Amino acid sequence: METSPLTRPTYTDALVLHNVTKRFGKFVAVNDLSLKIPKGSIYGFLGPNGAGKTTTIRMVMSIFYPDEGSIEVLGHSSAEQVKDRLGYLPEEKGLYKKMKTAEIVAYFGKLKGMDASTANLKARELLTRYGLGEWLDKRCEAMSKGMGQKVQLLGTMIHDPELVILDEPFSGLDPVNMEVMRDTIRSFKQNDRTVIFSTHVMAQAEELCDFIFLIHKGQKVLDGPLSEVRSGGDHGIKIDYDGDGSILHRLPGVERVNDAGKHAELFLEPGRDPQDILRELVGKLTIRRFDISEPSLHEVFFRAVGGHQHVVETEVRS
């Protein structure tokens, strides 16, 4: 059972990684990674596929053990000592199809050390609060994918964990459920809980995160508060437009374009004047917005990873 908050060792960082390395055979999945995640923050883990996000998370959960380095979770030297105070939603989600939703949520709670009656009550309460009241005694197999993911999220938080790790929590959710997920993540923060989530979708990270951590090929590329990370890059031009965007690529003085069809981000060669670009565009496209601002996370990501291919892949997945 959980110890009372008073007896718990106080900690300022929910998670600290010291020079962690993990190899699978000859493949180095995570290379000499150090990281500090302050208590009460929302931390975004970004990185292309196969970058080492999930491996890092699994080491934090002590599902894997690092080959080198050490991991401190909630002030303890191993997650195993605090397993019951962590919540984990893995990337690939699954439920026991034949179990009833309330049963399965309660089961996850009991596995985390809750006593049976508290877990049962809490499971029903949570499911009802999240709009699944009609499903309490129905089997998981009857639910849609989105509902299933909600049930699993509830299973992750039923025991009110101090540190929640969500691996790709937004994948496969419809806009309504995405909003629910966002609210849930924010509510964790409000209760002074720490949240780590990994994602491919930069917009979600931008919206939610206090801190960003970018990993590529097992190595840390960026790490810090969101505003700092973004201010590190050159300013770019953001436009909203209608018309044939292919013209953007042919503009003189433009180094690179992130074109999303209706809006785009342009980065200029050094010494170019944004006003020249605006003049070039007028008449060729209908410009609805034109501003100069910090680069988007997308651009930060792109520059750090240093290859267009990864971004394309990332966008497709999200």
Next chain:
Amino acid sequence: MNKTLLVAQREYVEHLRTKTFWIGVLIAPIGIALVYTLMFLLAGKTDLRKYAVLDHSEGAWVSKVIDRRIADDDLDKILGSRKISTEERRPLLDQAKAKLSKLPQGHPLRELLTAMVSSGVLAEIDKAGGWDKASSALKARIYGIVVPWALRVSQSEKQRVQVTSVATGMAMKDYVRVPVPDEGEDTEKVLNQKLQKGEIFAYFVIGSDPLAAEHHSKYVSNNLTDFKLRSWYGDYVTKVVRERHVQRLKKEKDLTPGDVAAIQRSFRFEEKKLSATGEEEAVVESDKVRKYAPLAFVYVLWMAVFMAAQMLLTNTVEEKSNRIIEVLLSSVSPTQLMHGKIYGIALTGLTVVGSWALFFVVGVKLAPSLLSGSTEAQFAKLGLDHVISDPAYLGSFLAYFLSGYLIYAAILVALGSVCNSLKEAQNLQQPVVFLLMVPFVVMFPIVGDPNGTLARIITYIPLYTPFAMMNRAGGPPPLWEYLASSGVILATLWIAFRGAAKVFRVGVLMTGKPPRLGEILKWLRAPVS
């Protein structure tokens, strides 16, 4: 191309490309060959049956004739004296000389062959036109050499093995007749004592008038399931007695139906066994039921173990393929998870098996009140209530279900942990299923001789111990064997669980290709962190 064919082609090629397909292709023939080789090797190891014949017929003619027949058959194995085709047949003398030249010095067969060659009887038989045409006087001279030789040689284990390895299929390999001590009225008592001490396997008593319908012949043994000796010797007696009938009838003009019946009759020995106090008693139906009951138990045990272990495999693969495993592992350790799964399904299996046992017990108890008259009497004769009250049956059934299941559960849960789909798992479990076939193949031989060599060998092969011990319940095995085999089971369980835990903790999070055997071995060697 026809679209159906296109689909068919893709399916075929996909399977052809997998390694497991080829393993599957090879495993059946290789496995069957191996199992049968093992059976063959072990069959050569059947224990020697020593028997005695107390022959009350006039001048003991029955057993004398039979001894000659046996010698005759064994001689055929040595010299090929009865080859069918006359052209192919080489003179017996040449055969004997050829054989003699191949045998090393001191081989017991040399003695026999030398005696036959030097007596000149083989030459005379050849002159007479071969074995079939030889006069009975000539044959008698041969028997005069072979029978005493065979009796002498078979008393020495070493010589017997030497002889039978040269001439396979000789009766001498399996059965040895030992002389009956002449104690007058007490002869049978002495024989019973020998039987009790295990000096002989069985003895026959042939009545004074074997041709009569009531000839009062009997077969006494304490092994009621191995009837090979009884039927082997019985066949000889039937033949010999039948020939005597025919000879007698040849002299008479009229054949009565009774005569025909007498010719057709096969010679029956009344079966007897010894009680614990050494008293002779009749063999009743319930004795046989008790001896054969283990067959049914092993069969059910096998099904139950297989079913439960299968359940575990399916369940592990399912959990892995729907990814729930990762959530579980964030709350429990892989070892806790593995043990939890194994015990959970053990309970499921025990519930099933326990309810079967309960049904059986209740059925046996209730049956008399549901049946009436003669059926009730027949049922009572089966003596099933002895079976249910004897802990060697139901007690060991539950114990061996649990231990057998746990051994195979550990293996299959480890297997399941490295598979990503049921299809993969089914392929990978083929070798295990094959291993599980062995208890089936040896089920009958073991019940025939529950404390014999085959039974003992199988008992101490760890994967088969629970099945073999169940199989031997009719014996029953001595206490020390129960203890020793329990030791084997516990050791096997310890090793299997440790190994399974190591494979499980790595395998369960693996995705993609199942690991090679080499990798699994590496995990097994790695220390537990």
